Structure formats: C-alpha cells, structure tokens
Amino acid sequence: MKLLRRRLLASLPTLFAVxxxxxxxxxxxxxxxxxxxxxxxxxxxANIEARYGLDEPLAVQYVKFWRNLLxxxxxxxxxxxxxxxxxxLVGGAVxxxxxxxxxxxxxxxxxxxxxxxxxLRPRTSPPVSAVALIALAxxxxxxxxxxxxLFALELGWLPAALWGSPRHLVLPALTLGLPxxxxxxxxxxxxxxxxxxxxECIAARARGLTDLEVxxxxxxxxxxxxxxxxxxxMIAALVTGSVVVEKIFAVPxxxxxxxxxxxxxxxxxxxxxxxxxxVALLVVHTMADLAHARLDPRLHxxxxx
Amino acid sequence: MICSRPTACVIAxxxxxxxxxxxxxxxxxxxxxxxxxxxxxxLRIAQGGDPAGxxxxxxxxxxxxxxxxxLFEGLLAFTSEGRTTAGVADGWSSNSEATIFTFQxxxxxxxxxxxxxTAKDFVFAWRRVLDPEFxxxxxxxxxxxxxxxxxxxxxxxPQSLGVRALTERVLEVELEHPDPEFPIRTALPxxxxxxxxxxxxxxxxxxxxxxxxxxxxxxxxRWLPDDRLIVRRSETYWNREAIELESVVFFPLADPNxxxxxxxxxxIDWTTANTIPMDQARELLRRGAxxxxxxxxxxxxxxxxxxxxEPTNDPRVRRALExxxxxxxxxxxxxxxxxxxxxxxxxTDLPDWTAPEVPAGDSETARRLLAEAxxxxxxxxxxxxxxxxxxxxxxxxAEFLQGAWQQQLGVxxxxxxxxxxxxxxxxxxxxxxxxxxxxxxxxxxxVEFLAVFQAGNPNNxxxxxxxxxxxxxxxxxxxxxxxERNRLLRTAEERLLNDAPIIPILHYATVxxxxxxxxxxTPNPLDVIGWAGLRVNLExxxxx
Numbered sequence: 001m002k003l004l005r006r007r008l009l010a011s012l013p014t015l016f017a018v019x020x021x022x023x024x025x026x027x028x029x030x031x032x033x034x035x036x037x038x039x040x041x042x043x044x045x046a047n048i049e050a051r052y053g054l055d056e057p058l059a060v061q062y063v064k065f066w067r068n069l070l071x072x073x074x075x076x077x078x079x080x081x082x083x084x085x086x087x088x089l090v091g092g093a094v095x096x097x098x099x100x101x102x103x104x105x106x107x108x109x110x111x112x113x114x115x116x117x118x119x120l121r122p123r124t125s126p127p128v129s130a131v132a133l134i135a136l137a138x139x140x141x142x143x144x145x146x147x148x149x150l151f152a153l154e155l156g157w158l159p160a161a162l163w164g165s166p167r168h169l170v171l172p173a174l175t176l177g178l179p180x181x182x183x184x185x186x187x188x189x190x191x192x193x194x195x196x197x198x199x200e201c202i203a204a205r206a207r208g209l210t211d212l213e214v215x216x217x218x219x220x221x222x223x224x225x226x227x228x229x230x231x232x233x234m235i236a237a238l239v240t241g242s243v244v245v246e247k248i249f250a251v252p253x254x255x256x257x258x259x260x261x262x263x264x265x266x267x268x269x270x271x272x273x274x275x276x277x278x279v280a281l282l283v284v285h286t287m288a289d290l291a292h293a294r295l296d297p298r299l300h301x302x303x304x305x
Numbered sequence: 306m307i308c309s310r311p312t313a314c315v316i317a318x319x320x321x322x323x324x325x326x327x328x329x330x331x332x333x334x335x336x337x338x339x340x341x342x343x344x345x346x347x348l349r350i351a352q353g354g355d356p357a358g359x360x361x362x363x364x365x366x367x368x369x370x371x372x373x374x375x376l377f378e379g380l381l382a383f384t385s386e387g388r389t390t391a392g393v394a395d396g397w398s399s400n401s402e403a404t405i406f407t408f409q410x411x412x413x414x415x416x417x418x419x420x421x422x423t424a425k426d427f428v429f430a431w432r433r434v435l436d437p438e439f440x441x442x443x444x445x446x447x448x449x450x451x452x453x454x455x456x457x458x459x460x461x462x463p464q465s466l467g468v469r470a471l472t473e474r475v476l477e478v479e480l481e482h483p484d485p486e487f488p489i490r491t492a493l494p495x496x497x498x499x500x501x502x503x504x505x506x507x508x509x510x511x512x513x514x515x516x517x518x519x520x521x522x523x524x525x526x527r528w529l530p531d532d533r534l535i536v537r538r539s540e541t542y543w544n545r546e547a548i549e550l551e552s553v554v555f556f557p558l559a560d561p562n563x564x565x566x567x568x569x570x571x572x573i574d575w576t577t578a579n580t581i582p583m584d585q586a587r588e589l590l591r592r593g594a595x596x597x598x599x600x601x602x603x604x605x606x607x608x609x610x611x612x613x614x615e616p617t618n619d620p621r622v623r624r625a626l627e628x629x630x631x632x633x634x635x636x637x638x639x640x641x642x643x644x645x646x647x648x649x650x651x652x653t654d655l656p657d658w659t660a661p662e663v664p665a666g667d668s669e670t671a672r673r674l675l676a677e678a679x680x681x682x683x684x685x686x687x688x689x690x691x692x693x694x695x696x697x698x699x700x701x702x703a704e705f706l707q708g709a710w711q712q713q714l715g716v717x718x719x720x721x722x723x724x725x726x727x728x729x730x731x732x733x734x735x736x737x738x739x740x741x742x743x744x745x746x747x748x749x750x751x752v753e754f755l756a757v758f759q760a761g762n763p764n765n766x767x768x769x770x771x772x773x774x775x776x777x778x779x780x781x782x783x784x785x786x787x788x789e790r791n792r793l794l795r796t797a798e799e800r801l802l803n804d805a806p807i808i809p810i811l812h813y814a815t816v817x818x819x820x821x822x823x824x825x826x827t828p829n830p831l832d833v834i835g836w837a838g839l840r841v842n843l844e845x846x847x848x849x
Contacts, residue, residue: 029726029727030726030727030730030731031724031725031726031727031728031729031730032726032730034442035725035726035729036365036366036442037725037743037745038365038745038764039729039763039764040442040444040445040763041445041448041763042763043437043444043454043457043458043459044440044441044442044444044445044457047437047438047439047440047441047444047457047459048440048442050437050440051438051439051440051509052440076510079357080355080357080358080530081357081358081363081510082358082359082360082510082511082512082513082514083358083513083514083530087514088530091530091531092531145562145566148566152566152570153338153566153569153570156570159570159572160563160566160567160569160570160572161558161563161566161567162532162533162556162567162572163532164532247559247560247563248560248562248563249563250532250556250557250558250559250560250563250567252529252530252531252532253531256531256559263724263725263726264726265726
C-alpha cells in the first residue's frame with residue numbers, strides 16, 4: 001500500500017509535465033485547427049477562433065484548460081464539435097481496450113506456450129524459434145491483409161472488418177497479438193532456459209518432478225519478475241490502441257486519434273489521447289512494480305524499509 | 306540452396322501461387338467479390354470518414370454533407386443525375402434583375418415531429434449560420450444574401466438579413482448582387498432549414514448527441530461514432546412514397562483496402578468517390594468490370610506559383626514551366642482512373658461552358674522564354690521550392706515534374722512534403738515557389754473556380770492580383786444572360802492563364818463501385834444522390 005501511494009504521488013509531476021509539454025507542442029505546430037482545403041474569409045476564421053477561445057493569449061488558454069481539466073472536461077473536439085473530446089476518446093477507448101486485452105491474451109498464450117516448449121524440449125527450439133521469428137518479422141500491415149484474404153475472403157469464416165461481435169474480434173486480435181507473441185516466445189525461452197539451470201530446478205528434477213511441475217513450481221516463478229518488466233510497456237501499447245490494426249479492421253478504437261487529431265490540430269483530442277496513453281503506461285508499470293514486489297521478497301523488504 | 310527444407314519449399318510455393326492467383330475467380334464471374342443483395346431494402350455505403358456532426362448547416366466535409374442530405378432537405382434538392390429539382394419549395398420566381406427571389410413552400414412538407422416546415426424555419430437557420438457567436442465555417446456560402454457579410458463580421462444585427470418570411474409558406478430572399486442561379490445554391494446543406502423550437506435550447510451545439518428533428522427522406526436511427534451511422538425511412542417526409550429504401554448505413558472506413566475488402570465480402574453495396582485503392586481501381590477498370598463507375602467531378606489539380614518571389618515572379622519563367630508539364634503522363638501514368646490532363650482551371654465538364662484558348666507553345670518555346678528571362682538552360686537558377694501535402698499521389702506527381710523540368714528546362718526542384726496544415730501555413734507566408742493545390746466546386750458554375758483568384762480570396766496563395774480580372778468577374782455577376790456571362794468569365798480565365806500564376810494539371814475523376822443489384826444510383830460530378838427511386842433489387846441473382 002505504501003508503495004502504491006508512493007508510486008501514485010510520484011506519477012503526478014510526470015502527468016503534469018506530459019500535459020504541459022503536449023499543450024505547448026501542439027500549439028507550436030505550424031497551422032491550426034479548422035483548416036480545410038478551402039480557406040475561409042478572415043471574419044469567419046475570427047468567429048471560429050473566438051468560439052473556441054483560440055484568440056486568447058496562450059497563458060489564458062492554459063489556465064482555462066486546467067480549470068476545465070480539473071472539472072473533468074477537455075472541451076469539445078475540434079473535428080467533431082458537437083461531441084466532447086473526452087466523450088470521443090472514452091468512446092474509442094472501450095473497443096481499443098477490448099482488442100488490446102484480446103491481443104495480449106493471444107500473445108501470452110502463444111509466447112508462454114511456445115517459449116516453454118522450446119525451453120523444455122531443445123529439439124523443438126529451432127522450428128518454434130523460426131515460427132516465432134516469422135510472426136515477429138511480418139509487419140501487421142502485411143499480416144492483417146493476409147489473414148483477411150485467407151479467413152474472410154477465401155474461406156469466408158470470419159468478417160473482413162468492422163466491429164460488434166466476438167467474431168469481429170478474432171482477426172484483429174490475432175494480427176495485433178501474433179508479433180508480440182513471437183517476440184515473447186524468444187524472450188520466454190531464453191529466460192526459462194536460464195532458470196531451469198538454477199540449482200533449485202536441478203534439485204527439483206532430481207527429486208523426480210516432471211518437467212512441467214519444475215516449470216510451474218520453480219522456473220516460472222523465478223522468471224516472472226523479468227516477464228512483468230518485459231510485458232508492461234507492451235500491454236500499455238496494446239490496450240491504448242494500434243493505429244494500423246484498427247484502421248485495417250475498421251475498429252472504432254482510439255488508435256486513429258493519435259495520428260488524425262495531430263494532423264487536424266485537434267488540440268483537445270491530442271492532449272486527451274496523450275494523457276490516456278501516459279496514464280495507461282503509469283498504471284501498467286505501477287501494477288508491474290506491485291506484482292514485482294510481491295513476487296520478489298527482497299524488493300518487498302527494500303520498499304518497506 | 307534457398308529451399309533446403311522440403312516443407313518450407315511447399316509452404317512458400319503455396320503462398321506464392323495463392324498471391325499470384327489474386328482475383329482470378331473474379332475474372333471468371335465478372336463481379337467484384339460476392340454479389341448477393343441484402344435480405345431487406347437496405348443500402349450500405351462506405352465513405353472515407355465519419356461526418357463531423359449532424360447539424361446540416363455547420364460543416365462542409367463530404368461525409369457530413371452526404372448525411373445532411375439524407376436527413377434534411379432544402380428549398381431545392383438534387384436528383385440522382387445531379388440535377389436540381391423541387392425540394393421543400395414547389396415553386397420559385399425572381400424579379401427581372403435576379404436580386405429578389407420568392408419561394409413557395411409546399412404545404413405537405415413537414416418535420417419528423419409532424420409540424421409543417423415553414424418559411425420561418427429557413428429564416429432562423431440562415432441567421433444562425435451567420436451569427437458570429439455560432440462561428441460556422443460554412444458562413445461564407447451565405448454571403449450572397451444581402452447584409453450577410455456585415456452580420457457575420459459582427460457589424461450588423463442578424464435581424465437585418467435580407468430574408469423574410471412573408472407568410473408561413475412564402476420566403477423572400479434579397480441578394481447582395483444579381484444571381485439567376487441562386488435557387489440551385491439553396492440545395493447546399495448550409496441553406497437547409499432547422500426547427501427553431503428544438504434548436505434554440507442548444508443553440509450552439511445542436512443536436513449535440515440527440516436525435517435531430519429533421520425534414521428529409523430519412524431520420525436518424527443511431528450513430529455509433531467511428532463504427533456506423535444508420536438512418537431509416539422517414540414517416541413524415543412529403544415524398545415518402547418515392548423512397549424505396551428502408552434504411553441506409555454509412556461506414557466510415559479510413560483505409561481504402563478495408564473498403565474494397567468489405568465490398569468484396571458483400572458487406573458494402575456502394576463505395577463512394579475514391580474510397581478504394583487506386584491500383585485496384587485501375588485494375589478493375591482495365592478488366593472492364595461493370596460495377597466500376599467513373600465520373601468526372603468539378604475539380605481541378607493545379608500548382609500555385611509564387612508571383613512575388615524571384616524567379617517565379619517573372620511570367621516568362623511561369624509560362625516556361627507551364628508549357629513543359631507532362632500532363633498526359635501524370636494523368637495516365639500516375640492516376641489512370643479517368644483523370645483528364647488539362648491546361649485550364651475551370652472544369653471543362655461544366656454544362657454550357659467552353660474552355661478558353663490557352664497560349665500555344667512547345668518545349669522549344671519554353672526554353673526560349675526561360676532564356677529571355679535570363680536563365681538559359683536553367684543557368685543561374687536556384688532549385689525552386691515545391692511544397693506538397695504528403696500522402697496520395699502528390700509525391701509521385703512532384704517527382705514526375707522534377708524529372709521533366711530538369712530534363713527539358715534545366716530547372717531543378719527542391720521537393721518538400723508536409724502535412725496539410727503546415728503546408729497551408731507556409732504557403733500563407735509566401736515561403737515557396739510552387740505549391741500543390743486543387744479546387745472543388747460545390748455548384749456547376751465557372752465563377753466557383755474563378756473567384757478563387759479574385760483579390761482578397763484567402764485561397765489564393767500566389768500573390769497574383771489583376772484589376773481587369775476582378776472587374777470582369779464583378780461585371781459577369783451583374784449579367785443575366787448566361788451566354789454573355791460566360792463570355793466575360795472566359796475572357797477572365799484567359800487573362801489568368803496567360804499570366805500563369807497557376808499551372809493547371811488535370812481535372813479530377815471519381816471511381817466508385819456499385820453492386821449490380823443497386824438500381825437508380827448514378828455517380829455524378831456534384832457527388833450528390835437523389836433518394837427518390839433509388840432501390841435495391843432483392844430478387845437479383847447473378848445470371849448463370
């Protein structure tokens with residue numbers, strides 16, 4: 001608990017800095033919001049800027065922005081002015097979260113399964129590694145269309161894109177999860193192999209435990225802290241949405257806002273998206289640290305000292 | 306050696322064969338993917354993005370307009386062929402100077418809550434668009450109404466706008482200058498009516514997440530942002546008998562590949578203008594697939610030249626560049642989807658319009674002009690700064706020009722790709738020699754294009770101004786005879802092209818896929834849809 005409190009307190013300055021820097025950077029970018037291919041007369045532009053407070057000095061905008069933020073508002077989205085920026089982002093965060101969790105499960109299943117197999121049966125290591133390497137090496141913008149071609153267009157088993165049912169989740173989750181899984185296979189195999197050479201694992205074997213029991217009782221617990229460190233940023237990235245995968249499969253997630261809102265100079269969305277990503281990273285890292293502390297008594301003691 | 310393992314060999318071979326066989330089944334059937342109508346009268350449309358919002362008068366992006374035209378209707382409307390027809394108004398007339406128009410509203414037109422559509426609804430909506438506090442980006446479209454500009458600049462009271470509800474069913478509009486074609490303009494969404502009793506409560510952000518009360522052929526069913534927008538047939542629309550579709554679904558698909566995948570999978574019936582990948586569009590055109598429709602569009606791709614900065618301030622340099630643009634190669638080699646090379650700004654597809662003569666010349670003339678300007682063979686020329694917005698084929702066009710001008714004139718280019726907002730900002734500062742640009746006309750009128758280069762227009766980044774040009778355009782605005790008006794406009798365009806502050810390259814075209822069972826949908830240059838008579842033939846089956 002103490003650790004949790006300390007971590008949360010420590011994250012506040014980080015968030016403050018993230019918000020302030022983003023606030024300044026988006027406004028420093030050339031051009032501005034509400035610029036379409038067709039330019040509008042000065043009077044029209046002045047009216048738009050006045051409406052969204054963009055005509056005020058930067059300092060005033062900054063103060064107002066904080067006042068809004070502390071009441072839980074980011075203001076309206078500039079791309080969708082009838083909707084609040086927070087509403088836009090939260091609406092997108094849900095599908096992104098669902099897809100991210102599904103992709104993380106795919107990755108963990110594949111990574112831990114493959115990695116364990118390769119570590120326990122060295123003979124299977126080259127083919128497993130090869131498959132993992134392929135999964136890791138194929139970029140998602142190639143993997144996605146390949147899977148669509150095969151499972152949606154040729155075999156007709158799954159929808160080619162869109163959102164709304166568990167069936168719609170399969171292909172995007174595979175596309176997003178496979179490369180991460182591939183990386184995880186190789187990581188987990190290495191870590192587990194080292195753990196299996198540890199004295200207590202050798203001893204456990206000598207006591208007649210089966211391979212899987214050795215892994216479950218000794219090798220895996222030894223390796224978990226490393227796994228947590230490895231996976232934390234990946235999971236944060238997965239659950240906050242992947243621009244490419246969401247685009248390919250037309251998932252209504254928040255991934256696209258990272259790019260589109262920056263290009264459209266949609267200041268409230270840019271700041272909101274950055275903030276959500278930063279919070280997700282902090283949360284995942286904090287959770288990893290907490291789990292870490294619990295798994296590794298030495299750390300636990302250190303923190304409580 | 307490459308295939309030392311048999312299994313790997315086999316897998317690789319299968320993958321290769323599979324990729325190579327792409328589309329071979331389609332060659333056989335002639336259809337693009339699955340061709341089977343939905344089980345009820347439903348049209349599923351792919352468009353490039355979500356509408357900005359549902360207020361028809363507030364936005365100018367194409368997805369918003371498409372949805373606005375489903376939910377709302379103006380005084381006039383469009384047919385499937387892109388021609389105007391009676392909408393809420395069933396009759397209109399003007400004074401002999403074409404400065405005052407009177408519209409009669411049909412008594413059977415009503416809002417989705419059952420109240421009749423009245424002249425006051427138009428007066429309210431138009432005043433709101435022009436209200437400075439509302440800050441609508443579409444306000445300029447209404448500047449043709451008397452007093453509009455002053456109101457929008459905050460210098461006049463909205464009540465002073467030149468529009469009056471003479472009775473419940475008669476609307477009178479007074480214009481700033483004569484315009485015999487004003488009625489067509491009222492078919493644009495920024496001129497649509499709104500129900501004041503519903504809008505007033507959320508004046509600035511209506512409908513802001515609520516179901517809008519509307520007067521068009523459809524009403525909103527639900528909108529799942531970034532996912533889909535569904536509308537269903539209105540029970541109150543005056544012409545509801547002519548609407549055969551039960552519902553329409555819009556999918557905002559940002560990725561052209563996703564769009565064509567869903568079309569192939571039979572989950573989309575119509576891909577709107579240029580929403581499929583260009584290479585696949587080209588391939589389908591080559592194959593002559595009957596589902597592919599190419600339509601011209603009133604839009605032109607051109608370069609803006611900086612007429613203030615050396616060396617493009619010299620008309621001879623500009624003309625030399627203009628004469629040596631490999632337009633055919635760009636239109637065919639880079640696009641190849643119906644785009645037509647052009648040396649003029651105003652789309653040559655406009656009805657009753659004849660393009661002006663363009664100054665003749667070949668690459669020899671161009672070299673001579675360049676030498677006269679003091680740069681024989683490009684000697685003494687620094688590389689010209691060419692700005693373009695990255696993405697799409699703009700980079701390829703820029704590289705094509707770079708090669709052609711280097712080879713023919715010895716002129717070198719410094720290509721600078723940017724995001725649109727940055728490019729616009731830099732263009733406005735005048736920090737460029739050439740800048741990629743384009744113009745899309747909302748209405749089929751030459752002045753829609755030409756007004757861009759009238760003094761004070763914010764879309765003109767060239768720094769070029771010409772009094773005679775401005776005078777011709779102003780004069781044309783006061784001429785009622787279409788032939789005479791076009792003659793004046795043609796003279797104006799001739800002046801523009803002679804001075805070459807811009808280099809027109811091509812007129813755009815759109816490629817759209819429409820399933821064979823969709824009846825009554827005709828792609829047209831204004832990219833509008835007439836919903837009356839549009840239907841889905843549910844019994845349709847591929848002929849054996």
